[in-house]
Amino acid sequence: MAGVTATRYSYEHMFAFSPSRPDLPADLVARLRPVSLSHARRLPLEEPWSALVPGAALRRGWSVVVQSGSGLGGLSVALGLLTGASRAGNWVAVVGVDDPGVVAMADLGLDLRRVLFVPRPRGAWAEAVGDLLGGVDLIVVRPPGRCSPSTARRLVDRVRERGAVLVVLTEERSWPVPADLSLAITQTRWATTSRLEARYVTLRVSGRGRASRVAEHVVVLPNRAGRAEAGD
Amino acid sequence: MERLLGVWVAALSEEAPDGSSWRAFAALVEALGALSPFVEPVRLGLCVIPVRGPSRFFGGEDAVLDAVAQTVRDVTGCEPSLGVADGLFCAELAARSSRVVPAGRTEAFRRAQPLDALGRPDLSATCARLGIRRLGEFADLDPARVLGRFDAGVAHAHRVARGELAELDGQRDLRLLEHLARVRGQVLERAEQGGFFGESAAGDERASTAAHRVRRRLGPEGVVVATLRPGRVPEDRAALVPWGAPRSMASDDAPWPGRVAPAPASTLARPVAVELRDANGAPLRVSARGILSGEPATLWFSHRIRRDVAWHAGPWPSLERWWAHARPRAHVQLVLTSGEAVLLMAQSQRWWLVGIYD
Numbered sequence: 001m002a003g004v005t006a007t008r009y010s011y012e013h014m015f016a017f018s019p020s021r022p023d024l025p026a027d028l029v030a031r032l033r034p035v036s037l038s039h040a041r042r043l044p045l046e047e048p049w050s051a052l053v054p055g056a057a058l059r060r061g062w063s064v065v066v067q068s069g070s071g072l073g074g075l076s077v078a079l080g081l082l083t084g085a086s087r088a089g090n091w092v093a094v095v096g097v098d099d100p101g102v103v104a105m106a107d108l109g110l111d112l113r114r115v116l117f118v119p120r121p122r123g124a125w126a127e128a129v130g131d132l133l134g135g136v137d138l139i140v141v142r143p144p145g146r147c148s149p150s151t152a153r154r155l156v157d158r159v160r161e162r163g164a165v166l167v168v169l170t171e172e173r174s175w176p177v178p179a180d181l182s183l184a185i186t187q188t189r190w191a192t193t194s195r196l197e198a199r200y201v202t203l204r205v206s207g208r209g210r211a212s213r214v215a216e217h218v219v220v221l222p223n224r225a226g227r228a229e230a231g232d
Numbered sequence: 233m234e235r236l237l238g239v240w241v242a243a244l245s246e247e248a249p250d251g252s253s254w255r256a257f258a259a260l261v262e263a264l265g266a267l268s269p270f271v272e273p274v275r276l277g278l279c280v281i282p283v284r285g286p287s288r289f290f291g292g293e294d295a296v297l298d299a300v301a302q303t304v305r306d307v308t309g310c311e312p313s314l315g316v317a318d319g320l321f322c323a324e325l326a327a328r329s330s331r332v333v334p335a336g337r338t339e340a341f342r343r344a345q346p347l348d349a350l351g352r353p354d355l356s357a358t359c360a361r362l363g364i365r366r367l368g369e370f371a372d373l374d375p376a377r378v379l380g381r382f383d384a385g386v387a388h389a390h391r392v393a394r395g396e397l398a399e400l401d402g403q404r405d406l407r408l409l410e411h412l413a414r415v416r417g418q419v420l421e422r423a424e425q426g427g428f429f430g431e432s433a434a435g436d437e438r439a440s441t442a443a444h445r446v447r448r449r450l451g452p453e454g455v456v457v458a459t460l461r462p463g464r465v466p467e468d469r470a471a472l473v474p475w476g477a478p479r480s481m482a483s484d485d486a487p488w489p490g491r492v493a494p495a496p497a498s499t500l501a502r503p504v505a506v507e508l509r510d511a512n513g514a515p516l517r518v519s520a521r522g523i524l525s526g527e528p529a530t531l532w533f534s535h536r537i538r539r540d541v542a543w544h545a546g547p548w549p550s551l552e553r554w555w556a557h558a559r560p561r562a563h564v565q566l567v568l569t570s571g572e573a574v575l576l577m578a579q580s581q582r583w584w585l586v587g588i589y590d
Contacts, residue, residue, distance in 0.1 A: 071572035075497045075590035091439040101587065102458040102470035103495035114436075116443055116475060117456045128446050128454075135442020190567045195545045196494060199573070199589070222494045222589075 043137060043165060044084040046109065048230035052205050052217050053181060058085070058138070060163035063156045065179035067172055072188050073201045075101075076108070076221050078140045078169045080228045083109035085165075090137040093118065096125045097142050097169075107226025126151050133162040142169040149176040181207050186216070198223045200231050233319035233398045234501075235335065236280040237293075238327025239264070239300055243310040245277025251415070253277075256308045258415040263307045267299055270461075272473075273412060275405040280323050283316060297332070317341060319398030325349055339395055343368025350389040351400060355382065367393045388451055397451045399474075404452075406476055443475045452476070464550050465563055466495040466575070467503070467586050492548055492563050496575050496587030503577065503584035507532040508541075508564070518562045518578040522549035531566060531574070533585075543567040547578060 042057035050056040058064070064081065068074025075097065082092045087109060093116040094100055100119065106112055116136060121128040122144075129141050139159075156177050159166040168175050187202040198220050206214040218231035241260065244253045257276055264271040270282050281300070283293060297314050304312035315326025318338040325345055326333050333341045345367045347356045364370050371393040379387045391397045405411075446455045455475035461468075508516045510526035517525045524547055532538045547562035561579045563586075568574070575587035 069571075071574075071588050071590050073497075073590065079497065089435065091435060093442075097498070099498045099500045099588075100458070100472075101466060101495055101497040101499040101590075102472065103460065103466040103499070104497045105458075106460055107495055112458045112460070114439065115458060116439065116446075117458065117472065118446055118450065118454060119456060119472075121450060121454070124449060127449060131445035131449060132442045135438045135440075135445075188571050190543070190573055192543055192545065192567065196565050196567070196573055196589070224494075226494045 041163075043090060044088050045081065046084040046087070046228075048217075048219050048228055049081055049084065051230060052183070052203065052215075052219075054207055058165045059180070060137075060165060061160040062180040063159055063166045063168065063177070064181045064183070065168045065170060065175050066183050066185075067170055067175075068185040070171060073185055073199060073221060074169050075142075076104070076199075076228075077183060077185065077201065077203065077219070078167045079105055079108055079110065080219075080221060081167055082138050082140065083228075085138055086110045086114060090114070091116070091135065092138045093132045093136045093140070095128050095132070095139060095141040096121055096144060097140070104222070104226060107222065109227060126155055129155060129166070130158060133158055133164050136164065138165045138167065140167045140169060143174070146174050147176060152177040178208065181205070233338070233395075235283045235316065235318050236320060236323035237283050237296060237300065238315045238317070238323035239279040239281065239304065240313040240315075240324065240327035241277050241304060241308060241310050242313065243277075244308060245275070247276065254411065254415045256310075258412045260304060260307050261412060263303050264300065267303060268296075270471075273408055274320065274324070274403065275408060276411075278324060278327070280320060293332070319395075320403060321392050321397075321399050324403065342393070342395060343371060350393065351402075352386060352389060355386055355389070371395070384448075391451060397453055399452060401452055404474075447475065465492045465561075465577070465586075466499050467577075469495075470499055472501070492550075492565075492575065494589070496573075496589045498588040498590045500586055500588075503586045504533070506576065506583050506585045508566075508576065508578075508583050516583075517581055518547050518549075520560075522547055522560075522562055524564070528564070528566065531568065531576075539572075540569040541566050542569045 041060050042055070043060065045053055045057055058081070066074050066078045068077065086092050091114045092110070095118040098119050100117055102112065105115070116132065118128045125141060125143055129139055132139055152175060155166065182205070184204045185201055186204050189200045190196060191198045191200065199222060201219050201221050203217050203219060204214060205217060219228055220231040221228045223229050244257045244260070247253055253276060261271060261273045261279060264279060264281070268281050271279055272281070273279050281296070283296065293316065301312055301314060304310060313327050313330045315323065315329060315331045315333070317323045317326035317333040322333065322338050322342050326341065331341070343366060347359055347365055347367060347370055349367060359365070359370060370390065373390070375387070375390060378390045385401065388397065388401055392400055443455045453474050456472045457475050459471045461471050508528050509530050509532060510516055511529040514526065516528060519525065528541045528544045530538050530540055544564055544566050546564035549560055549562045561577055564576045564578065566574050566576060573589035574585060577584045577586045
């Protein structure tokens, strides 16, 4: 096994190109589908994410910040947070991620039938997120560069108002508004055999209010099967 | 924009009262599907096939054209009109004029087209009075002035003329796959109707409305959806299509031997040319037997930007694309000393960055 340790490292110039569920009878489905599903205040998280977040779920209205050097696993963490809700039937959107790895997303556990991609919103990324609110329940957005405090504030307010969850994927300290939940990648290490085997991602997790205690967790992302699991 | 082979069969482009053109077109789409898994029907009479990557890596482009032409003749008895260019709009124009636009020449090709190509006679007439007859002249107009003078449809067409968008609104028949499915007696789902239990639920309606809003803001390619298709390497398996365009819901759960795993969270739609060198600075190659000519030491993005390689695995050769047999590909995984892991593809003595394990 060989491993590589890295701290946060930004290489935007390098990548300046920038880069089953069984069928059920219809009548049974109608009875099983919870009427209030779309309005439930919590969106489910799967393992290992549920162990990281106070309350083991995402709350509607939250803005979540995932901080990571480019190429060090931030995108996988942001997408991983969506898997529970995606599998529970919620729609998700991925905005500003130029080249989404669709196979990796499916391996992670996202249901591609309910994912909208807005890969290159150019200058209109905040407007695109605004357009999606009310239609999708979770939105991952990678703003192209620094975001002004007023834009960020407006967006966060709208997300809260519309009861969605916004997951902002940023490089260090480029999101100007305090987040309800923040996950920062502090270290990544690849385990290898004759192929890439697994990546151990160390996350510093903090919230607001009662949940403001900072905790460190290690998540394996991806593991051999392309999924996420607890690494502690 | 993706380089596309356009297949235009004029004789099949009009609906025949007895439904014969639909049946012939459905048979053609199926037959072409045996040649390439990436055939995309666009409208009655028109299909496109992605010819991915810079054309110099597809020494087989001529072979593709021959095979497709022969298939059209065999299946329909009609003579097709074939062309290659970047993006759907230009690929259709190229096909209708039987032109293979060389790689990198699509812009010049597009600019030389008459304004009528945009399918707006009113616009053509107005512009003709101003002495504007070619797409290039129209493209050079200030977008703000175009938007001020014309409706949003023209503003969209203007972006197509400028090469900012790959296809005209309405160029695709959004109900085409349904129609074909009826003809073939198959069941396909429309992308926007991907209901969780095969029905369109309230949540899907809301998502659909939201997608429409984004589409209006950013154009038909602004919102895309994804499906998986069979294949061994991640960049072949992912299919991203504009939202609202039909997509097959064929699932891809068959295990493929030698599949490159794990899949990178970021898969580059347009691979980036890189160089892989050994400790002495000598460029590395993959031999015909799939062996690396040395130990990778540095990954060069440009003359100035390079990263040291901490670890590598592969190459894994792949030969599954039917027209690429003469140009086998191989994949290599790298971990850089700076912590990132990337997926490279080697083809025709060149290296391409195809994925980032972000």
